[in-house]
Amino acid sequence: MDPKIWLRRINRNRVLFPLGALALLVIVAASLSPHFLTPMNIKNVLSQVSIIAILAAGEACVILTGGIDLSVGAVLAISGSVTAVLMKWAGVAIPLAVLGGLGVGVLAGALNGLMVAWVRIPSFIATLAMMAVARGGTLVLTNGRPVSGFLKSFRAIAGYAGPLPLLFLITFGVYVLWQLALSHTRFGRYVYAVGGNETGTRFVGVNVRRVKLLVFILAGLCAAIGGVMLDARLNAAYPTAGEGYELDAIAAAVLGGVSLSGGVGSLVGTFFGALVMTVLGNILNLLKVGAFYQYIAKGLILAVAAISLSRGIKFAK
Amino acid sequence: MGGENGGRPWVEMRGIHKWFGGVHALKGVDFHVHRGEVVGLIGDNGAGKSTLIKILSGVFPPDKGEIVVEGRKVRFRSPKDAKEHGIETVYQELALVDNLDVPANIFLGREPALVGGQSLMALLNKGRMLREARALLERLKVNIGDLNALAGELSGGQRQTVAIARALYREPKLLIMDEPTAALAVQETRKVLDLVRKLKERDIGVVFISHTLQEVFAVADRIVILRKGEKVGDLPADELTIDEAVKLMVGGE
Numbered sequence: 001m002d003p004k005i006w007l008r009r010i011n012r013n014r015v016l017f018p019l020g021a022l023a024l025l026v027i028v029a030a031s032l033s034p035h036f037l038t039p040m041n042i043k044n045v046l047s048q049v050s051i052i053a054i055l056a057a058g059e060a061c062v063i064l065t066g067g068i069d070l071s072v073g074a075v076l077a078i079s080g081s082v083t084a085v086l087m088k089w090a091g092v093a094i095p096l097a098v099l100g101g102l103g104v105g106v107l108a109g110a111l112n113g114l115m116v117a118w119v120r121i122p123s124f125i126a127t128l129a130m131m132a133v134a135r136g137g138t139l140v141l142t143n144g145r146p147v148s149g150f151l152k153s154f155r156a157i158a159g160y161a162g163p164l165p166l167l168f169l170i171t172f173g174v175y176v177l178w179q180l181a182l183s184h185t186r187f188g189r190y191v192y193a194v195g196g197n198e199t200g201t202r203f204v205g206v207n208v209r210r211v212k213l214l215v216f217i218l219a220g221l222c223a224a225i226g227g228v229m230l231d232a233r234l235n236a237a238y239p240t241a242g243e244g245y246e247l248d249a250i251a252a253a254v255l256g257g258v259s260l261s262g263g264v265g266s267l268v269g270t271f272f273g274a275l276v277m278t279v280l281g282n283i284l285n286l287l288k289v290g291a292f293y294q295y296i297a298k299g300l301i302l303a304v305a306a307i308s309l310s311r312g313i314k315f316a317k
Numbered sequence: 318m319g320g321e322n323g324g325r326p327w328v329e330m331r332g333i334h335k336w337f338g339g340v341h342a343l344k345g346v347d348f349h350v351h352r353g354e355v356v357g358l359i360g361d362n363g364a365g366k367s368t369l370i371k372i373l374s375g376v377f378p379p380d381k382g383e384i385v386v387e388g389r390k391v392r393f394r395s396p397k398d399a400k401e402h403g404i405e406t407v408y409q410e411l412a413l414v415d416n417l418d419v420p421a422n423i424f425l426g427r428e429p430a431l432v433g434g435q436s437l438m439a440l441l442n443k444g445r446m447l448r449e450a451r452a453l454l455e456r457l458k459v460n461i462g463d464l465n466a467l468a469g470e471l472s473g474g475q476r477q478t479v480a481i482a483r484a485l486y487r488e489p490k491l492l493i494m495d496e497p498t499a500a501l502a503v504q505e506t507r508k509v510l511d512l513v514r515k516l517k518e519r520d521i522g523v524v525f526i527s528h529t530l531q532e533v534f535a536v537a538d539r540i541v542i543l544r545k546g547e548k549v550g551d552l553p554a555d556e557l558t559i560d561e562a563v564k565l566m567v568g569g570e
Binding site: 012181184185186187189190192193195196197200201202203204205206210211214263264 | 374376395397400406408412413414415416417421425426427428430433436437438439440443467483
């Protein structure tokens with residue numbers, strides 16, 4: 001095959017950009033700091049990336065359909081708090097408490113999906129409303145105070161399986177399943193179809209509303225998994241947990257080549273995008289750059305990524 | 318006059334009304350198509366052509382009036398309902414999903430599955446889609462080249478062919494073509510017109526909408542003319558000239 005066609009095909013889902021950016025960052029980081037490639041630091045990066053990446057997984061799928069979910073950070077918080085409150089105050093067994101937290105995430109996602117697909121509120125507004133309600137609900141539930149000190153068996157979720165953090169393995173597993181679903185199931189095909197041409201997809205008889213509902217439910221579920229993971233990692237559920245995470249999740253997806261206009265991108269790319277965000281934060285920490293400057297640096301990187309990705313036509317003609 | 322078999326039409330729309338807000342888009346239009354008959358639907362912009370065929374293809378319901386298929390009254394709640402009755406539509410612009418490849422577009426909404434049947438979680442049979450898409454396009458005698466190309470990478474004619482192939486894969490009884498040649502070069506237009514004649518031979522009814530009256534007159538058995546939401550003409554194509562048709566379209570003797 002013509003190598004040009006071959007290259008275009010490989011880059012159809014725009015994985016090359018985030019992969020290149022990640023490679024570049026790793027090289028820069030390794031040369032700037034001797035600590036970067038130590039096993040300790042790598043484990044740290046993998047733990048850190050897990051939670052942002054799992055939020056980004058759900059976010060990326062919503063964006064692929066042409067929507068956006070601003071509520072993932074707040075849904076993370078309420079799911080984490082519900083799990084914590086069930087365990088600490090209600091004395092519910094760990095598996096049930098976790099299921100309760102995940103259930104709250106699914107419910108929040110379902111409400112988002114219903115608002116967007118049935119009531120036809122733009123996803124930006126619907127999920128903004130959900131963000132406020134979920135954040136408020138978290139504060140009401142916890143009285144605005146952290147719930148902390150979980151059983152060891154719960155904290156084990158943030159432990160290690162051999163050399164790898166368990167959190168990372170959970171996230172990685174979710175990504176593998178998600179990517180397979182996107183590439184090989186009817187649902188995945190419809191996610192791309194809805195993002196590419198929603199009206200056309202509806203006209204061939206696809207139940208577009210159901211696809212959107214499902215995508216938001218899965219985003220809610222991902223956020224809830226993130227909430228449980230963060231509980232275990234911090235040994236506490238903070239009512240302010242996940243503030244601003246929706247922006248990190250969106251940034252990871254965009255850096256990973258997911259087009260905000262929908263229909264283009266992949267989870268593989270999103271995963272690299274999340275790694276780019278995390279490694280960047282890690283480098284800045286190792287270089288002892290203050291947190292305030294880190295925000296600026298992340299914003300600049302995102303702007304640069306958005307500019308370079310928007311070159312070329314929407315569907316990579 | 319093949320297809321005009323004098324018997325009952327395959328599909329009939331009776332007294333169709335449609336309002337959009339305060340606009341009375343269709344004012345009691347009757348419309349019918351026999352099997353194997355090519356009906357040219359013409360009218361100026363805003364005459365109600367698109368509204369009429371969107372009702373026939375299930376995109377929205379009529380506010381008044383009824384649709385009868387093979388003598389039985391039907392109600393289309395969605396394009397899917399219309400498809401289940403054998404009515405397929407090739408839309409002017411909305412046809413394809415640009416970020417999906419050719420087989421994905423042809424089988425959109427009807428993907429063959431390895432396991433899981435019709436469920437959303439079914440695993441796609443991509444090999445079969447590619448093979449059948451290739452066979453289908455060969456039957457239509459069109460060359461798309463690389464089937465793995467995205468629809469957005471194809472030429473206008475190729476896109477139209479893919480859209481038509483998608484409709485034909487479902488073996489419709491009636492094919493509605495909304496401006497199928499609008500974006501095409503002369504050579505490609507001729508191919509589409511040939512295709513319409515082939516459909517007729519296969520006893521498929523065709524509703525052909527076009528602004529180019531020469532094309533409509535070249536393929537249609539019967540011509541239906543709409544003006545401002547009303548039917549102002551319904552005549553066999555050979556009893557009508559293009560000039561007369563234009564007069565009816567714009568009105569005002």
